[in-house]
Each structure stands twice: as structure tokens, then as C-alpha cells.
Amino acid sequence: MADNLIEMAVRHLGSSGLSALGSALGLPDGKSESAFSAGAASVLAGMLNKAGSESGLGALLNMATKANDLDLSSPVDIFTDKNKMTSLQDVGGSIVDALFGQKRDGVIGSVANALGMSPSSGGGLLRIAAPVIMSLLGKLVKSKGLNMEGLAALLLGQKAHVRDKLPAGLLQQLGVANLDELAERTVVETTPRQSARSTPPPPPVKKSGWGKWLWPLLIALGVLWALNMCAKKEKLDDGTGAVIEQKEEVIVDETPAEPMQPVPDTTEPMDTSPVPPVTTGDFGTEFRDYLANAQRDPSREFALYIEFPTDGSMPNADSLPDVQTLIKIMQENPGLSVALEGHTDSTGDAAANQTLSESRAQAVMQMLVAAGIEAARITATGVGSANPIADNDTEEGKQKNRRIAVKVTAFE
Template identity: 50%
Template sequence: MADNLLDMAIRQLGSSGIDALSGALGLPADRGESAVKTGLSTVLAGMLNKGSSKTGMGSLFNMVSDSSGLDFSSIADIFKDPAQMSSLQKSGGNMLEGIFGGKAGNIGDLVSAALSGSDKGGSLLKVAAPVVMSLLGKLVKGKGLDISSLASLLLGQKSFIKDKIPDGLLKELDVSSFDKLGDSLVTHGHAQPQEPRPQAVHAQEKKRGGFGKWFWPLLIALAALYALNMCAKKEKMGEEPGEVILDEESVIIEETPNGAVTPPDTAAPTTDEAVDFTGSFTEYLTNPARDPNREFPLTIEFAVDSAEVTSASAPDVDALAKILQDHPGLTIAIEGHTSGEGDEIKNQQLSQERADTVRQMLVEKGIDPNRVTATGMGSAKPVADDGTEEGKQKNRRISVRVVTFE
């Protein structure tokens, strides 16, 4: 069962914090807790709706990751201090704008109506938003949640908020019914992939027959031969000082309209990171102590500012499809990443489109779409210094991460 964020918030705020908030906003003292739950539920409903777009969930993940956590140990003092309260509500107002857009004011009015005609609905939401973001931020950092896990966590809140959102909210969000709220988180591949169908697993196991008995020993032997071969190359290079062995690197040079040459916009690992995808990924699958958050870059090239694949072939994608076919219990997440250069909203959209492209390539190779999610991370997860051109190039990538493996 998902963590109940409403109960978590009430525990973190405590009776003293709720009383202080009620006093600061002029809410009836005996309705403080129910008012807080209404505000929190409204924010969570807005996040579910926001996350239903392809780029919306990525934007929420960035908001949660970037939010500064509240000090709940002194939350009552924050609510009682006008200066701190003003700063908190200013931050909350920006969050509400990110969640609800231009509808934040109308939704504040709906909350006011739910509070028996109080005019403090908007003010309450400006506190509820930072509280929700702070709780989610702690869960993301503490449990190492990724964007798919965050989407699943949000979906798990539906049963807790159902009877606590204000009347008219779904209509304001253009959602036809409560059951439809957040449904597209699954449709767009943000929530955890479904488990493979049992009959598919059974059929694949029958097909493999006795193959599994000698597959892994053969793989280990091949890996050992590869390592010996690399050692031999290094020794040869050491014996022949004049000879340098270079790793191959594919580069696309594109010309801008004014004739200037621009660097390639690729999602390929740089030379020092370029390892055999098939070998490293397969070895990872054999390790029972594997890091669940480890990502593997896929070598694939795109046109600048586009999700159009420019390479004639994509060996890593082909290899990934083969691995998925060989392991029917494997589900994965394809994640698109960009550098922090340029507009973040456009980066988010571009990273989503590129992840979608790779997912579609796998589907076209016969992979069940339920086994693959596609998520655009934008610039939320850099792996290198974004202040250098080399770092930016490393941050522009498509990666694959294991979600489940049986």
C-alpha cells in the first residue's frame, strides 16, 4: 500500500502546527485538521492531473526534487512568524502556478467554498503546496524514488483524497470523473510497467528448454575471452610506443543555416564511457546484488533539437530487444535526458519525445509495450558538469534502467 501523505502531513504538522496555521489564516479552530486535509487533497489532485501529460510528470519530478524541505520540528513557529509565513506562501504560490497554471485562483475559490464560505482557500493552498512538496521530496531522496516510482506514489493517493477534494474541482480540471483522474500516468508509461502475462512467461520458458543450462557458463567464458583480448591489446600498445589504439566514436556534424558547424546532438556515451552494452547489461542482470538505480546509456543519435534518429542502425537498441526477448520477466524504463542548456520546458518535451522514440523502436521489434516505460527527465539527472561542453554532451543521453527482473 502506498504511503498515505495526508496522514503523514497531519503527523508532521502536529496539533500545535495545525492550531498555529488555523490562527494565522483565521480558520475555525475546530476545523483546522479537516481544512488542512482539504487543501492537501486539492494539491494532490492537481498533481495527478498535471502528471497526466507526457511532460507534466517530468515537471512535477523536477519540482519535487528541487523543493527545499520544511523544518517540521519548528513548523508552528514558521506559521506564527509573518515574515516566514509570507515567504512560505510566495513559494507555495509559484508551486500552485506550476501545478494548476492559470486556474490556481479559481481553485482557491473552490477551497474557500468548501471551508464554509471562508475566503482563505487560496492562502491555505499556498501552504499546502510546500507541505506536499516537502513530504514528497523527503520520500524521493530517502527511498531513491525515480519518476516512475513518484507517479505510482501519486496514483496511490487517490483512495485517500477521494472524499476530501472540494466540489467542482474535477470540472475545473476538465476531468470527467474521479476514476479518470491520473489515468494517463499509466497510459503515458510513467507508472510502473505491468507484470508480464504468466502465459507469455510459460511459453518462453518452454521454448528455451535446456538452453539455460549452458547459456550462463558460455556467457562467462565469452566475457573472460573478451577481457583477455583487451589485456593483450594493452600489452601490445605498451610494447609498441609508436602505436596508439583508439576507440571508435561515431560523430555527426551538422551545419546551421548561417553555415556554422555545430557539435552533434546525440544520446551516445562518450569515448571513455563507451563499453559494450550487451556485455555490461547482461553481466548486470546476473548480479543478485545489482544496484536498482543503475542506468545504462544507449548509443543512438538524433538530429539537433529533434527526436528523429539519424543513425542508419541502432545496435544497442537491437541488443536490448534481444535481451528482453530472452528474459520475459524483465521490464525496463527508457529515460531521456538533456543538458541544462536552453528552455527547461522544451528540454523536458524533447527528452520525452526521444524516450518515446526508443520505446516505439522496441515495440516495433515485438516487445510488449507493457514491459517498457518511457520518461523524459529533461535536465533533472545530470551525470557530468553541465558548465562545460563535454559535460553537456555527457548529460544528453538515452538510458535504460531495470524495473523488474524475475
């Protein structure tokens, strides 16, 4: 059975935490749990709505990964401390804005009207429910090692848990008639590329020099053997009437045929020119050191070792720390612009690899943009399998080659 995020959140807050939350928001006695559940269900509906595209799923995965670090271990202390409450709501406000965008005010109004609250209290409820749900989601993403496809499946599993808790009118604010229509928007997997990247046919078997001569040689030996075994005795008259029997002697040359010399391979040699140097240590440390060096090599690239499935552009959650580091560095350096290059392993069709590598680069770009980095500071391209950094004959090597490389295009 799918994890019930609302139930998990209620259990985490506990009766004392819910009571403290109700007091902070001015809720009637005994209404705290139902109000929080409605707010949490609204947040999950916003997540389902956001998950209608790969870029939206990427942004959700990014937010969930960051929210995993939130310290919500003492809900009562947070809800009874004005400063902590304000800090949590600031985080929640950013999440609510990211989930609902321009529909935020309409969503808050629906929540407030359904619960008999003022708009300010309704907004406060969502700003508390959002980080609580997002934090729990982040913990599930980390513990289960979910990628964007897994995250989408987890969110779809929440449909049964939110159905009876959604405030009236909220789905209409999201532009859908019912929850099933909202769930149908959720991206579960990337565009299939199986036909383009199907297993290539095995190479034709090359025949050795013996192959061309084997059958003619066997036939010749067979004929000679037959002649030798079936040779007739010839009767010769020596002039006296005596018969001289002369056996015909058949000599078989048993010298083995000389094998044909192999045909020289005239195929063009593989391109063995070196690829630009890449980082193999800590991305953040090496990238910052590079930026601090006035004698920077403009061709140098830094690899974000993001784990991608063989045919997908959805990165796994555990491989996102380098993306978070890049976001932070770009926030610290507003004059920094970068190029993201997507790379694949050599499996399958080259044209499909090119498309796949571009999709991966675009997915990372969307994560940066979702975190507030201006799109004009980022370019995203795909180079397919043209620049491997490891042996494509091993699974480990292929995984390393499925990567995103970062290059600096401008730094002021």
C-alpha cells in the first residue's frame, strides 16, 4: 500500500503539536487535525499539478531533496516560538509559490472558505503544511532512492488519501473538474526511446580464409578416395595369352592447403584524441578553486556525476548534491554563466543518444531555473556519446559516461 503522507504528517505532529498549531492559527478546539489534513491535501494536489511535466517533476525532486534537511523534530517548540514559526512559514511560502504560482491566492481562498478561516489564516495553514509534507516527501525520496519517475508514482499513490480531504473549490482553482483528471496529468515516465535505442543486431560473422576452401577440398578428397577404393584391375595381354593384372595407383597429395592470409583491416581508426580534463574530486571545492584562479583553462569541464537510467533523463535523488552546489555557487556569483553538456554511453543509435543527452541537460537546466537562476545564464546542449570519460565496455564505465558536464561561458 502506498505511503500515506497526510497520516504520516499527523502522526509526526502528534496531538500536542496539532494543538499548538491550532492555537497559533486561531483554530477552534478540536479542529486542528481536520484543518491541517485539508491543508496537507491541498499541498499534495498542488504537487500532482506540478508533476504534469518533466521540468515540474525535476523542480519537485529538487525541493524535496532540500526539504529533507529541515529540522521539524520538535513541532511544539516551533509552533509556540514566534521566530521559529515565522522562519518555517517563510520556507513554506516559497514552496506554496512554487506549487501554485499565479493560482496561489485562489487556492488560499478556497482553503480559507472551506474551513471558515480568514485568508491570512488560510495562507498561514498552507505555509505550515507545505514544508511539513515536503520534508516527509524528501525523507521518502532519500530512503527509497527515488528518481523523478519514482516520485511521480509516489504522488499518484496519494490520490486515494487526499480525495475526501480536499477543500471544496480547490480543484477548480487548479483548472480541473476532479481529482482523476488532475492525476492524469502526472508524468510517470519519460518519452519512450526503446525503438530508437533497441539492441543493435549482432555483427555479421566473418569467415576465415579456410571457409572459402573447405568444401571444395572435401569434395576433391572424396572423389580421390572413391577412385582409390574402386579402381578397376586392367587386363593386359603380354602376347603369350597370360594376363597381367596392373593396379592403378592413385596418389593423394595430403599436403594441407595453405590458409589464406587475412585481409588487412582498412577501417578508419577510432578517434583517440584526449577529451578535456574533468574533475574527479569534490565538485564544489574544485569548481570554486577554478573560479578563483585568474589563469583559468577555458576548455575545462566539471562533471556533475548525476546517475541516469540507461534510457531516461530522470536523475536519481541521491545524485543531486552537485546540482544543489552549482545552484549555490551561481547564487553567490551573479556574473557567472555556464554551459551544461549532456552525455550518454555508447549503447544504441547515435541519433537517439544525441536526443537523450540533450534531454538530460535540459532537465538539469530546469532544476536551476526552478531554483531561481535566470535562464539567460544557462545553455543546455547534448553531445551524445562523443566524449566518453570511461570505458563503454563495462557497466561502471557506461554509468560514468551518462553525465552532465559544466563549463564556464562567462564570469565577471
